[in-house]
Amino acid sequence: MTKKRQLIFSLVRGALAILIALLVAMLLIFISADGNSFGQRLSATAEAMKQLLVGPLFRINAQGIKFEGKRLADIFAAMIPTIFTGLSVCVMFAANQFNLGAEGGIMLGAFSSALVAIYVPLPKGLHALACILVGGAVTGVVMLIPALLKVKLNVSEMVCSLMLNYIIMYIIKYLMNTAYADKSKGQIQTYPFLNSSKIPALTQASIFTSSKLSWGIVIAALTVAAMGFFMYRSRWGYQIRMIGINQDFAKYSGMKVGFVIVLSQVLGGFLAGAGGGIEMLGRYPTFGWSALPGYGWTGITIAILAGNNPCFVPLAAFFLAYLGKGCDMMATYANVPTQLIAIVQGVIFLFFAAERFLSKYRQSLVVKTANEEIAAKMALAGGGGSLPQAGASGSQDSVKEGGKKDE
Amino acid sequence: MGDEANREEYIVQMKKIDKVYSNGVAANQGVDFNLKKGEIHALMGENGAGKSTLMKMLFGMEQPTSGEIVINGESTVLSSPSVAIAKGIGMVHQHFMLVPSLSVAENVVLGMVPKKGLFIDKEKAVEITRQNAEKYNLHVEPEMRVADIPVGMKQKVEILKALVRGARILILDEPTAVLTAQETEELFRELTALKKEGYTVVFISHKLNEIKEITDRITIMRNGRSMGVYETKDVSKEDISRLMVGRDVILNVQKDAAKPTDVVLKVRNLEYVNEWNKKMLDKVSFDVRKGEILGIAGVEGNGQKELIDMLFNLNVPDAGEATVNGKSVIGKPQAKIREMGVSLVPEDRMLYGIAAQASIEENVISDRCAKKELNKGPLFHMGAIHKLSEQLVKDYTVLCKSPAQQVGMLSGGNIQKVVVAREFSNDPSLILADQPTRGIDVGATEFIRKKLVELSRSGIAVLLVSADLAEVMELSDSLIVMHNGRIVAYFQDTGTLSDEEMGEYMLGLKEQTPEEIRRVCHD
Ligand SMILES: Nc1ncnc2c1ncn2[C@@H]1O[C@H](COP(=O)(O)OP(=O)(O)OP(=O)(O)O)[C@@H](O)[C@H]1O
Ligand SMILES: [Mg+2]
Numbered sequence: 001m002t003k004k005r006q007l008i009f010s011l012v013r014g015a016l017a018i019l020i021a022l023l024v025a026m027l028l029i030f031i032s033a034d035g036n037s038f039g040q041r042l043s044a045t046a047e048a049m050k051q052l053l054v055g056p057l058f059r060i061n062a063q064g065i066k067f068e069g070k071r072l073a074d075i076f077a078a079m080i081p082t083i084f085t086g087l088s089v090c091v092m093f094a095a096n097q098f099n100l101g102a103e104g105g106i107m108l109g110a111f112s113s114a115l116v117a118i119y120v121p122l123p124k125g126l127h128a129l130a131c132i133l134v135g136g137a138v139t140g141v142v143m144l145i146p147a148l149l150k151v152k153l154n155v156s157e158m159v160c161s162l163m164l165n166y167i168i169m170y171i172i173k174y175l176m177n178t179a180y181a182d183k184s185k186g187q188i189q190t191y192p193f194l195n196s197s198k199i200p201a202l203t204q205a206s207i208f209t210s211s212k213l214s215w216g217i218v219i220a221a222l223t224v225a226a227m228g229f230f231m232y233r234s235r236w237g238y239q240i241r242m243i244g245i246n247q248d249f250a251k252y253s254g255m256k257v258g259f260v261i262v263l264s265q266v267l268g269g270f271l272a273g274a275g276g277g278i279e280m281l282g283r284y285p286t287f288g289w290s291a292l293p294g295y296g297w298t299g300i301t302i303a304i305l306a307g308n309n310p311c312f313v314p315l316a317a318f319f320l321a322y323l324g325k326g327c328d329m330m331a332t333y334a335n336v337p338t339q340l341i342a343i344v345q346g347v348i349f350l351f352f353a354a355e356r357f358l359s360k361y362r363q364s365l366v367v368k369t370a371n372e373e374i375a376a377k378m379a380l381a382g383g384g385g386s387l388p389q390a391g392a393s394g395s396q397d398s399v400k401e402g403g404k405k406d407e
Numbered sequence: 408m409g410d411e412a413n414r415e416e417y418i419v420q421m422k423k424i425d426k427v428y429s430n431g432v433a434a435n436q437g438v439d440f441n442l443k444k445g446e447i448h449a450l451m452g453e454n455g456a457g458k459s460t461l462m463k464m465l466f467g468m469e470q471p472t473s474g475e476i477v478i479n480g481e482s483t484v485l486s487s488p489s490v491a492i493a494k495g496i497g498m499v500h501q502h503f504m505l506v507p508s509l510s511v512a513e514n515v516v517l518g519m520v521p522k523k524g525l526f527i528d529k530e531k532a533v534e535i536t537r538q539n540a541e542k543y544n545l546h547v548e549p550e551m552r553v554a555d556i557p558v559g560m561k562q563k564v565e566i567l568k569a570l571v572r573g574a575r576i577l578i579l580d581e582p583t584a585v586l587t588a589q590e591t592e593e594l595f596r597e598l599t600a601l602k603k604e605g606y607t608v609v610f611i612s613h614k615l616n617e618i619k620e621i622t623d624r625i626t627i628m629r630n631g632r633s634m635g636v637y638e639t640k641d642v643s644k645e646d647i648s649r650l651m652v653g654r655d656v657i658l659n660v661q662k663d664a665a666k667p668t669d670v671v672l673k674v675r676n677l678e679y680v681n682e683w684n685k686k687m688l689d690k691v692s693f694d695v696r697k698g699e700i701l702g703i704a705g706v707e708g709n710g711q712k713e714l715i716d717m718l719f720n721l722n723v724p725d726a727g728e729a730t731v732n733g734k735s736v737i738g739k740p741q742a743k744i745r746e747m748g749v750s751l752v753p754e755d756r757m758l759y760g761i762a763a764q765a766s767i768e769e770n771v772i773s774d775r776c777a778k779k780e781l782n783k784g785p786l787f788h789m790g791a792i793h794k795l796s797e798q799l800v801k802d803y804t805v806l807c808k809s810p811a812q813q814v815g816m817l818s819g820g821n822i823q824k825v826v827v828a829r830e831f832s833n834d835p836s837l838i839l840a841d842q843p844t845r846g847i848d849v850g851a852t853e854f855i856r857k858k859l860v861e862l863s864r865s866g867i868a869v870l871l872v873s874a875d876l877a878e879v880m881e882l883s884d885s886l887i888v889m890h891n892g893r894i895v896a897y898f899q900d901t902g903t904l905s906d907e908e909m910g911e912y913m914l915g916l917k918e919q920t921p922e923e924i925r926r927v928c929h930d
Contacts, residue, residue, distance in 0.1 A: 229786060233786045233787050233789065234785055234786050234787060235776045235777050235781075235782060235787060238769065238772075238776055238787070239776065241765070241769075242762050242765060242769065242773060245762040245763070245764050245765055246761070246762040246763065248758060248759050249759055249760065249761060249762045249773065250762075250773070251741055252719070252721075252741055252751070252753065252759040252760075253741070253745075253773035253774045254740075254741045254742040254744070254745035254746075254773075254774050255742065255773070255776075256740070256742055362429070363427075363429065363472075366427055366428075366429055366430075366431050367427045367472050369431055370427040370431050370432070370433045371427075371433075373431075373433075374433055374436065
């Protein structure tokens with residue numbers, strides 16, 4: 001297929017997937033909408049859809065529709081942790097390691113960063129960096145548990161990391177309640193972060209007036225680029241991918257399979273942990289998470305949508321953040337139950353991920369391109385295009401005769 | 408020929424078949440193909456000509472882009488293999504479709520499993536397999552795990568699988584690529600018997616002798632088009648290769664006498680007893696020297712696979728030692744073994760040889776991705792990598808759109824070329840070549856054999872294993888014969904050997920004295 005046709009296909013496919021999903025969503029909203037008459041329900045549905053589609057970026061009121069930078073900033077802010085967990089899952093899944101530890105990882109990273117931010121005074125700038133690195137490093141080290149168990153004892157990394165999430169969560173909860181609790185406060189939280197550790201907000205840019213959006217988004221963008229190079233332009237990323245495709249091949253080729261598998265999970269842990277630190281320092285005054293934040297699960301969705309390619313992680317993260325924001329808007333302003341929102345998200349995801357969706361249309365484009373190529377070659381060869389035949393014409397004739405009679 | 412009524416009976420007609428794959432490769436263009444009841448029909452053509460593609464469509468694995476398939480006079484859509492099987496079509500694929508972790512018997516009855524209550528009746532499965540193996544004279548070990556059996560046996564399991572399912576039209580995609588001459592003979596006897604019973608066989612092979620021996624008609628393909636149908640007896644081998652390749656092919660590799668120098672590979676007293684208590688290696692000792700090709704002849708399953716496995720640490724022997732340039736390779740990680748300059752063309756390319764979903768480029772750098780020439784600081788030197796892969800694709804005539812194409816989408820022979828290109832080009836001091844020309848067409852076989860001789864003459868030690876006796880005899884400077892895990896003969900010079908004599912050694916009817924055999928150790 002030509003590049004152009006490839007692009008057209010991707011666009012058509014994406015648009016159609018969203019459209020179908022929206023139609024399904026609309027139907028569901030309509031069924032569950034308040035209102036007695038058909039008309040009332042219809043207008044309620046229309047209102048909900050408007051919130052879902054344009055609500056994330058625009059304020060909708062009687063005067064009309066107005067772009068709001070704050071909402072865009074909110075979406076970007078929501079992308080910070082999920083970009084990191086998305087990247088984390090990409091690296092681990094690319095090596096065919098179904099490590100689900102990004103969820104606990106981001107919480108652990110956030111907590112370890114928080115401790116450094118509270119108890120280790122350092123100069124401004126350096127402090128934040130140290131927090132993030134410690135958050136990443138601690139999580140990376142903890143990921144050695146599933147990684148080494150897998151490599152040495154062939155323990156399923158999936159089961160192990162899944163359990164690990166809860167172990168991490170309960171240990172952190174325990175520590176928050178005891179050693180590190182700020183007893184002067186009514187709720188369970190740690191002492192406030194030192195000011196030197198905070199990641200400043202991106203309020204300088206005039207359209208972003210949200211205080212939630214920190215410089216973390218810039219770090220995330222840089223990390224995406226770095227990971228893109230790592231996975232597709234470095235020998236380490238290359239080995240991770242080859243191991244993911246065929247481990248026996250990698251081993252036979254002389255790669256250090258065990259080491260690379262450990263590396264992928266430690267790096268995945270580092271990314272999740274660092275993401276946790278960045279999220280914490282850019283957004284909160286103190287550590288107060290008392291449950292798993294859910295970013296790790298979102299990261300899995302993102303990695304799958306992105307096909308384990310870091311370069312597509314921001315797109316997938318944006319898509320999910322936009323959808324999330326739209327659903328929030330819908331819940332707030334249009335009275336749609338949150339359960340329904342989960343269904344809508346699921347439906348959209350389903351169509352996006354369905355590989356065979358529209359494959360017939362794709363095949364027709366492919367065939368068209370191939371035929372054009374063949375025709376072009378024929379024209380080049382001088383119009384004739386009949387390939388030379390030699391020898392044994394007698395027997396060939398007899399075969400042809402047979403064929404004719406059959407027809 | 409005289410029987411008019413039968414002559415018109417086409418049981419399969421494929422008319423004007425076009426096939427364009429999802430990546431835009433037009434693998435078949437307007438191909439006409441038909442089968443008469445009770446014939447053995449050869450399908451021939453170079454690597455990538457479109458043979459497997461055409462047959463996959465007849466077996467319902469791929470759908471034609473356009474064209475019609477008529478079976479028994481009825482226009483049919485073969486939407487899946489199960490539809491084809493129901494129509495009495497069976498296919499043995501070029502690449503094995505077996506479940507490695509299951510036993511031979513379980514593989515044979517897969518999908519039609521005999522049950523005992525809720526459970527698989529393993530005994531029954533073994534029984535069925537044994538009976539059919541006997542009936543069709545295809546010797547297999549029903550209870551062994553498929554992962555542990557040699558390729559030749561895997562091939563027979565595949566054929567059995569198709570027969571057990573009641574196929575009356577049998578498609579065999581390169582069934583003999585890994586069979587020895589004797590096994591091929593046996594298979595041919597079987598096919599001839601099946602033919603007499605009215606079975607129809609499509610036979611794909613790159614070996615002209617076999618085609619001449621067993622087939623009735625030949626369809627020749629080139630570049631995705633049919634070059635016509637011929638009666639086998641009317642065309643000579645030269646005609647066939649000219650039709651396929653478009654030029655004359657000489658398969659006789661010229662080589663000057665070897666001048667072997669220092670010992671590179673030294674194997675001493677290797678012993679290995681497999682899970683079923685069969686002694687696969689029995690005090691195997693030999694040397695391979697710089698500048699020589701040492702061939703291993705023998706019927707498949709006499710320890711060749713195990714020997715190669717030990718030398719590349721894909722398995723560990725019970726006793727014995729093997730060194731390359733003085734350093735032991737037993738139990739060493741493959742990374743270390745490769746560092747010593749050992750290359751391996753594995754017998755089963757799909758298992759170890761490639762990462763199917765990666766590009767050709769990514770596959771040819773797998774053994775050298777950390778090398779200085781291909782890296783620039785922490786990143787790959789993409790320019791150097793592109794150059795390397797383009798060069799290899801060109802040198803080894805890999806038929807592809809570009810080196811960025813997925814290896815899994817190449818034809819079988821072209822996949823083999825990718826593996827060979829990588830293993831021959833990494834500056835080795837020892838090449839372990841296990842079936843190096845498996846599934847490769849005549850033209851490319853000629854090239855690879857020449858290349859192997861050229862490499863050995865440049866001072867590389869080569870250990871060659873091949874099921875193709877002619878290949879071993881022709882390429883090897885000297886030769887050992889393995890039988891029952893032992894070396895039973897050593898010939899310093901292959902020039903004077905006759906096939907008959909070799910046959911006697913290979914079947915264990917004759918054996919040299921220990922003194923004669925010990926000459927292969929050059930201490
Ligand atoms: N799954 C696939 N996807 C895309 N292209 C494919 C696929 N399988 C085969 N091709 C392409 O179709 C062409 C014909 O391949 P095919 O496997 O039919 O060749 P073949 O005649 O069987 O060759 P060989 O002798 O090497 O087995 C090749 O150019 C190959 O690259
Ligand atoms: Mg093929």
